[in-house]
Amino acid sequence: MSTPINISYLYAAILFAAGFALVIAAGIIAGLIAPHRRTKEKLQIYESGETPIGTARVQYPLGFYIFALLFVAFDVDIVFIVAWAIIFKQLSLFGFVEILFFILILALGLVYAWRKGVVRWI
Numbered sequence: 001m002s003t004p005i006n007i008s009y010l011y012a013a014i015l016f017a018a019g020f021a022l023v024i025a026a027g028i029i030a031g032l033i034a035p036h037r038r039t040k041e042k043l044q045i046y047e048s049g050e051t052p053i054g055t056a057r058v059q060y061p062l063g064f065y066i067f068a069l070l071f072v073a074f075d076v077d078i079v080f081i082v083a084w085a086i087i088f089k090q091l092s093l094f095g096f097v098e099i100l101f102f103i104l105i106l107a108l109g110l111v112y113a114w115r116k117g118v119v120r121w122i
Contacts, residue, residue, distance in 0.1 A: 066118045070110075077106055 084091075084099050113119055 063118055063120075066113075070113055070118065074106065074110075077102075 080102070081099070084095070088095070110119075
C-alpha cells in the first residue's frame, strides 16, 4: 500500500515551516522590545571611537564592484568543476561533454567581460 506523499517530504516541510516561523517570530519580538530612543550619541557616526574627520564616503569606480562579482561567480564555478573532477571516472562521455559545455559558457562570459573592459585595471 503506497502513501500519496512520502513522509520524509512532510517532515521536511514541517521543519522548514517551523524554522521560517521562528525567524519571523524572533524579528517581531526584537522589534517590539528593542529601545527606540534616538539620542545624540546614537546618531553620531562611529569611527574607531574617535570623532570622524572629513567625509566618510569613498567613491570606488564601478569596475571594482563588477570585478568582485566576476571573481565570486568564477570562484563558485570552480567548486562545480572540482566536484566534477572528483567523480570523473564514474561519468560517461555525456559528463565530459557537459563539462566542456559548462567551461565554454564560462569562457564566453569571460570574453564578454573582457570586451566590456571590466577586467582591465588601467
